[in-house]
Amino acid sequence: MAGKNSAADAGDGPTKAGFVALIGAPNAGKSTLLNQLVGTKVSIVTHKVQTTRAIIRGIAMHGASQIVFVDTPGIFRPRRRLDRAMVDTAWGGAKDADVVALLIDARKGLDEQNEKILEKLADIKLKKILILNKIDTVKRDSLLALAQLINARTQFERTFMVSALNGDGVSDLVEYFAENVPDGPWLYPEDQASDLPLRMLAAEITREKLFLRLHEELPYISTVETESWQERKDGSVRIEQTIFVERDSQKSIVLGKRGQTIKAISQAAREEISEMLEQPVHLFLFVKVRENWADDPERYREMGLEFPH
Ligand SMILES: Nc1nc2c(ncn2[C@@H]2O[C@H](COP(=O)(O)OP(=O)(O)OP(=O)(O)O)[C@@H](O)[C@H]2O)c(=O)[nH]1
DSSP states (O other): OOOGGGGGGGTTSOOEEEEEEEEEOTTSSHHHHHHHHHSSOOSOOOSSSSOOOSOEEEEEEETTEEEEEEEOOOOOOOOSHHHHHHHHHHHHHHHHOSEEEEEEETTTOSOHHHHHHHHHHTTOOSEEEEEEEOGGGSOHHHHHHHHHHHHHHSOOSEEEEOOTTTOTTHHHHHHHHHHHSOBSOOSSOHHHHTTTTHHHHHHHHHHHHHHHHHTTTSSSOOEEEEEEEEEOTTSOEEEEEEEEESSHHHHHHHHOGGGHHHHHHHHHHHHHHHHHHTSOEEEEEEEEEOTTGGGOHHHHHHTTOOOOO
């Protein structure tokens, strides 16, 4: 696994740094792979599709290379404005990257969704690689046939076969990325590389708990922001987060009877954030009504998305 410690090997030699865009249909395994590549929980894995709303970057240090991963939301047919923003940003991310990696669930193969992604990818003139994921679930010869079929459609520079779940093949992939990002100084200071997106991750964890508990009542209409983050002398951290909803009625749902729902969400989130940070966490959750946040350009910027026109 590409841990940040491997950066110590870099010495004083020339450095490399660049962006890798992970593209793939919902549930292809992007979050799982990203977690393997970066070695920390940077993206949320659930069994529901389309849960990745914001662009989340994870950074891997490997030898002299700094690899910044852009974990794109699942590419799917946009419905609401927010969904459209995700799709636009996903493809936008791909155009800015140094390497575009298409992840395909080998069990699903070349279905309609992947055909569409391949069509779009054909227009992107960047270094492209194919990653067949979930190789733990399919036979070797069908993997080779699938690799040939896909490469006949769009030519990829390399094809990798991995299991994001158990880590098979992932080290070859990291090697490839490390070699194929451009020469240049690191994009983020080394000491920030591991904890840069922490606030955002903590918010994502709370949002995941909210989603797991309330996805039937509140499908895609809440957002969580980390408002304050204070490291305390005793080694703990005090985190304040706000859950934004669109209506008063939704606020009552999040709070629950006598505050039971928010208490349960807070407890689950606190435990997981504490596990991620490896330090005790005091988590304070607030619920606020923010009307029409889904139409507010400022929110999109905060989430690293472009406002769709
Ligand atoms: N068997 C197996 N399952 C995998 C593998 N990689 C991912 N999965 C499972 O596939 C499901 C989807 O994985 P995610 O990492 O959430 O997929 P994603 O592409 O990030 O999904 P979205 O956020 O919806 O775009 C999860 O249940 C994972 O545990 C793998 O290599 N083998």
